[in-house]
Amino acid sequence: MTLREGDIFLTMMKNKLSKIINLCYKSSKSSSASKNAPQKTVAFAGNPNVGKSSIFNRLTGLKQHTGNWPGKTVANARGEFYYKNKKFTLVDLPGTYSLLASSVEEGIARDFICFGNSDVVVIIVDSTCLERNLNLVLQIKEVAANTVICVNILDEAKRKGIHIDLDELAAQIDAPVVGTSASTGEGIKKLIEKIHDVSFDAQKYNKIKINYPDYIEDAIKRLKPLVEQSAKGKIDPRWLSLKLLDLESDKSLHHSLNTYLGFDILTNKNIANELHKIKNHLMSLGINEENLKDKVVSSIIKKAETIYNKCVKLDKEDYNSRDRKLDQILTSKLTGIPIMIALLFFIFWLTMVGANYPSELIANGLFYIQDQLTILFNNAGAPSWLHGILVLGIYRTAAWVVSVMLPPMAIFFPLFTILEDLGYLPRVAFNLDNYFRKANAHGKQALTMCMGFGCNACGVIGCRIIDSPRERLIATITNNFVPCNGRFPTLIAIITMFFSGLVAKEYTPLFSTILLTMTILIGIFATFLVSKILSKTILKGIHSSFTLELPPYRKPQIGKVIVRSIFDRTLFVLGRAVLVSAPAGFMIWLISNLKIGDLSILHYCTNFLDPFARLFGLDGVILMAFILGFPANEIVLPIIIMSYLCTGNLTDISSLDGLKVLLISHGWTYTTAICTMLFSLMHFPCGTTLLTIKKETNSAKWTFISFLIPTITGFVVCFALNLIINIVLFLR
Amino acid sequence: MPIKISPLDNLPANKKAVVVALLSSDNERRRNLDLGIVPGTNIKMLFESPNKNPKAYLIRGTVLALRNEDANKILIKANRDDS
Numbered sequence: 114m115t116l117r118e119g120d121i122f123l124t125m126m127k128n129k130l131s132k133i134i135n136l137c138y139k140s141s142k143s144s145s146a147s148k149n150a151p152q153k154t155v156a157f158a159g160n161p162n163v164g165k166s167s168i169f170n171r172l173t174g175l176k177q178h179t180g181n182w183p184g185k186t187v188a189n190a191r192g193e194f195y196y197k198n199k200k201f202t203l204v205d206l207p208g209t210y211s212l213l214a215s216s217v218e219e220g221i222a223r224d225f226i227c228f229g230n231s232d233v234v235v236i237i238v239d240s241t242c243l244e245r246n247l248n249l250v251l252q253i254k255e256v257a258a259n260t261v262i263c264v265n266i267l268d269e270a271k272r273k274g275i276h277i278d279l280d281e282l283a284a285q286i287d288a289p290v291v292g293t294s295a296s297t298g299e300g301i302k303k304l305i306e307k308i309h310d311v312s313f314d315a316q317k318y319n320k321i322k323i324n325y326p327d328y329i330e331d332a333i334k335r336l337k338p339l340v341e342q343s344a345k346g347k348i349d350p351r352w353l354s355l356k357l358l359d360l361e362s363d364k365s366l367h368h369s370l371n372t373y374l375g376f377d378i379l380t381n382k383n384i385a386n387e388l389h390k391i392k393n394h395l396m397s398l399g400i401n402e403e404n405l406k407d408k409v410v411s412s413i414i415k416k417a418e419t420i421y422n423k424c425v426k427l428d429k430e431d432y433n434s435r436d437r438k439l440d441q442i443l444t445s446k447l448t449g450i451p452i453m454i455a456l457l458f459f460i461f462w463l464t465m466v467g468a469n470y471p472s473e474l475i476a477n478g479l480f481y482i483q484d485q486l487t488i489l490f491n492n493a494g495a496p497s498w499l500h501g502i503l504v505l506g507i508y509r510t511a512a513w514v515v516s517v518m519l520p521p522m523a524i525f526f527p528l529f530t531i532l533e534d535l536g537y538l539p540r541v542a543f544n545l546d547n548y549f550r551k552a553n554a555h556g557k558q559a560l561t562m563c564m565g566f567g568c569n570a571c572g573v574i575g576c577r578i579i580d581s582p583r584e585r586l587i588a589t590i591t592n593n594f595v596p597c598n599g600r601f602p603t604l605i606a607i608i609t610m611f612f613s614g615l616v617a618k619e620y621t622p623l624f625s626t627i628l629l630t631m632t633i634l635i636g637i638f639a640t641f642l643v644s645k646i647l648s649k650t651i652l653k654g655i656h657s658s659f660t661l662e663l664p665p666y667r668k669p670q671i672g673k674v675i676v677r678s679i680f681d682r683t684l685f686v687l688g689r690a691v692l693v694s695a696p697a698g699f700m701i702w703l704i705s706n707l708k709i710g711d712l713s714i715l716h717y718c719t720n721f722l723d724p725f726a727r728l729f730g731l732d733g734v735i736l737m738a739f740i741l742g743f744p745a746n747e748i749v750l751p752i753i754i755m756s757y758l759c760t761g762n763l764t765d766i767s768s769l770d771g772l773k774v775l776l777i778s779h780g781w782t783y784t785t786a787i788c789t790m791l792f793s794l795m796h797f798p799c800g801t802t803l804l805t806i807k808k809e810t811n812s813a814k815w816t817f818i819s820f821l822i823p824t825i826t827g828f829v830v831c832f833a834l835n836l837i838i839n840i841v842l843f844l845r
Numbered sequence: 846m847p848i849k850i851s852p853l854d855n856l857p858a859n860k861k862a863v864v865v866a867l868l869s870s871d872n873e874r875r876r877n878l879d880l881g882i883v884p885g886t887n888i889k890m891l892f893e894s895p896n897k898n899p900k901a902y903l904i905r906g907t908v909l910a911l912r913n914e915d916a917n918k919i920l921i922k923a924n925r926d927d928s
Contacts, residue, residue, distance in 0.1 A: 210879040210880055211878075211879040213875055213878070213879060241906070242905070242906040242907045243906065244881070244905040244906045245880065245881050245904075245905045245906060245907045248879070248881060403870070403874070406875070406878070407867075407874075407878065407883065410878040410879070410883060411878075411883040411884070411885075414878075414881050414883050414886075415885075417881075418905075433908075436908075437891065437892070440891070440892055440901070440908075441892060444892060444893075444894055444895065444901075445892070445895065446893070446895045446896075446897075449894065449895040450895050539910075542910075543894050543899065543901065543910050544894055544895055546894060546898075546899050546910070546912070547894060547895070547896035547898055547899070550898070550899075550912060556899070556910075556912075580872065580876075656912075657872075657873070658869065658872070658873040658876065658912070658914075658915045659899065659910070659911070659912045659915060660876055660877075660880060660909055660910065660911055660915070661899075661909070661910040662907060662908065662909055662910075663901055663908040663909070663910055664908075665908075
C-alpha cells in the first residue's frame with residue numbers, strides 16, 4: 114500500500130466495488146508479459162522528497178501521487194517495465210535519511226535493501242542538497258554493491274549554479290551515476306540503460322568501505338571471520354560485524370535479522386563471547402554504545418562531506434537566496450499566518466465562484482436526461498417500480514452526487530496540488546507547529562491534515578510520517594476534523610443555498626467564501642483543542658522531538674498538475690462516489706416506497722430518529738442521511754434530498770434555489786443549516802477511513818475511539834449551539 | 846580568549862556556528878545524526894516561524910526546522926569565519 118490517493122482508491126475500488134475490473138486488469142497484465150523473460154528486482158531508495166516517485170512513475174507508467182513535501186511514500190509501491198525484452202520489477206521504498214532505522218518507514222527501507230535480495234538498488238539523490246543525500250548513498254553502498262546513483266532535479270541545480278561532476282562522483286562511489294530531471298524526462302533513458310547494465314553485468318562494482326576509527330575496525334576484524342562462518346554468505350560480513358556492536362539495542366534490526374537468517378545470531382556462542390570481550394575492551398577505553406554509534410555515523414558523514422567537496426562546485430555560496438526571500442514572506446511573524454489564511458481563502462473563493470455555474474449546468478443536463486429516461490421507460494411500458502428503482506432511485510442519486518461534487522473538486526484539487534508542488538505545505542507545518550507543540554502534538558500533523566482535505570483515509574495513512582506512536586494516534590483520531598472532498602461540496606452547497614443570499618448580490622461570493630473559510634478554521638481549531646485534550650487524558654504525554662525539512666521551492670508544472678489532478682484524483686473520487694451512491698439510491702427508493710400501514714419504512718426510521726436529532730438542531734432525515742452516508746460522505750446531501758423528495762411533490766430541483774425551497778418546506782431554518790454543516794464537519798469518519806484506522810493502528814479500541822471522539826464533539830457542539838440559538842430566540 | 850559554547854536555539858538569525866556536542870539521546874540523537882548534525886557540522890540560523898518556535902537552520906545544504914527545545918540540546922561554538 115502507498116500513501117498515494119489514486120492508489121488507495123484503486124485498491125478500494127478493486128477490493129470493494131469492482132472485482133471484474135480487477136480480473137481484466139490481471140489478465141491483461143499476464144498476457145502482455147512474456148513469461149520467460151529474465152527478471153530483475155530493482156529497489157528505489159532515496160531521501161524523502163527527492164523526486165523518487167516522479168522517476169518511478171516515469172519508468173513504470175504508473176501514476177502515483179507526487180508532491181513537494183517529505184513523506185508521501187510510506188510503504189513499498191511496486192511497478193514494472195521492460196527493456197531489451199527483460200522484465201524489471203521496481204519497488205519504490207519510503208524516503209529515508211538513513212538506514213539506521215529510527216522510524217517504521219526507515220525499517221521498511223532498510224529491510225528491503227539489506228534483506229530483500231534486490232538485484233539493483235537505484236538511489237535517487239537531490240542534486241540541490243547532495244551532501245545530506247550522500248549519507249544514505251554511502252550507507253546503502255556499504256551493503257549493496259550493485260547500485261545506480263540517479264542525481265535528480267539537475268535542471269534546478271543548474272539554475273542555482275550548482276555544478277556536479279558526475280564522473281568524479283561515479284569514481285568516488287564506484288557506481289554508475291546518471292543525471293536526471295524527472296520533470297522533463299531528461300536522463301531517464303540513460304537511467305534505464307544503467308539499471309539494465311548493472312543488473313546483468315554484476316561483477317563490475319564493489320561495495321564501499323568506510324574507514325571507521327581504529328577501535329571499531331579492530332572489532333570488525335575480530336568478528337568478521339565468526340560472522341562469515343555463521344551467516345554463510347547471506348549477508349555482507351563486514352556490515353553485519355559492524356551492526357553486531359549495537360545489535361542488542363536495535364530491536365527492529367535484530368528482529369529483521371533473525372527472520373532473515375532463520376536464527377538469532379547473538380545466540381551463537383563464539384560470536385557472543387567475542388562480542389562480550391570487545392565490549393569490555395571498548396568500555397575500558399571509555400566508549401559506550403552511544404559513543405560508538407556517534408562515531409559510526411560521524412565517519413559516514415565525514416566521508417560524505419569529503420566526496421561532496423570533491424564533486425560539487427558552487428557559482429555562489431547563497432544559491433538559495435530566492436527561496437530565502439520567499440520564506441521571509443511566507444513564514445514571517447507579520448505575514449506568515451495571514452498569507453496562509455489568505456491562500457486558503459483564495460482557493461475557496463475560486464472554488465465557490467467557479468463551481469456555481471457549472472454545477473447548475475451539469476444538474477440541468479443530468480436532469481434533462483432523467484426526463485428522457487422517464488419518457489423512454491413509459492413508452493416501453495416498463496412497470497413503475499422498475500422506473501422508480503432505476504431512474505428515481507439509482508440514477509437520480511448518482512446525478513446529484515455528480516452535479517454537487519464534480520465542479521468544486523475539479524477546481525479545488527488542481528489548486529491544492531499546485532501549492533503542494535510548489536513546496537508550500539511544509540511551510541504551513543512550520544508556521545503551525547507552535548500550536549501543535551502547545552497541544553503536545555507533532556508539527557507534521559499539519560501535513561496529515563492537508564492530506565485529509567483530499568481524503569481522510571489518506572490523511573490517516575499519512576500519519577505514518579509521525580514517528581512517535583502517541584502523536585501519531587492524536588493525528589489519526591483528529592484527522593476527521595478536516596473536511597474531505599466528500600464533505601466539502603456539501604458545505605459549499607449549504608452555504609450557497611442558505612447564507613449567500615444574506616448580503617447584496619455583488620458580495621455573495623466573498624461572503625460565502627468567508628463562511629467556508631470560517632468553517633474550515635473551526636475544524637482546525639477543533640483539531641488543536643481535541644489534540645490538547647487527548648494529550649492531557651487518554652494519550653497523556655509531552656511532545657517528542659521534531660525535525661522537518663523545508664524543501665527548496667519548485668516551479669509547479671501547471672498543465673501537468675491540472676491534467677493529473679482531474680484524471681487521477683477527481684474522476685477517481687467521483688467514480689467511487691457514484692458507485693457508492695447507486696446502491697444507496699436504490700435503498701432510499703425502496704424504503705421510501707415500501708409501506709407498512711400508511712407510512713413508508715423511511716418514515717418510520719426518520720420519525721424514530723427525529724426527536725433525538727432535534728436536540729442537535731437536525732431532523733430525523735438529516736441524521737439518517739449521515740448514518741446511511743457512512744460508506745461515503747459524498748452521498749449525505751443527495752440522501753437528504755431524495756428522502757424529502759419521496760415525501761413531497763416538488764419537481765423543480767435542478768437548481769440550488771429549487772433545492773432551498775425543498776429544504777425550507779421540510780422545516781429547515783438557519784439553525785438547521787448551521788448544525789448540519791457543523792455535524793458534517795464533526796462526526797464519525799466514513800467506513801473507508803475507519804477501516805484504514807483499524808489497519809494502521811491494528812487496534813479495535815483506537816478505531817472505536819476514532820469513531821467516538823469526532824461524533825461526540827459534533828453532538829456536543831450542535832447541542833450547545835442549538836440550545837443557545839433557541840434561548841436567544843425565546844428571549845427576543 | 847576562551848571559546849564560548851552555547852545552545853543552538855540562542856543563535857541569532859543569519860549567524861553561523863559549528864556543532865560541538867549533542868546532548869540528546871536515543872531516537873532524537875539518532876535523528877540528528879541521520880540529518881548530518883554531528884560535532885564539526887556547520888550550521889546557519891536562517892529564519893524563525895511566526896511564533897519564534899520552531900526556527901529554520903541551514904545544515905549541509907538543507908533547510909531544517911527544529912523546535913527550540915530540541916535545538917537547545919545541540920551545543921555550538923561561534924564559527925571562526927563568521928565576522
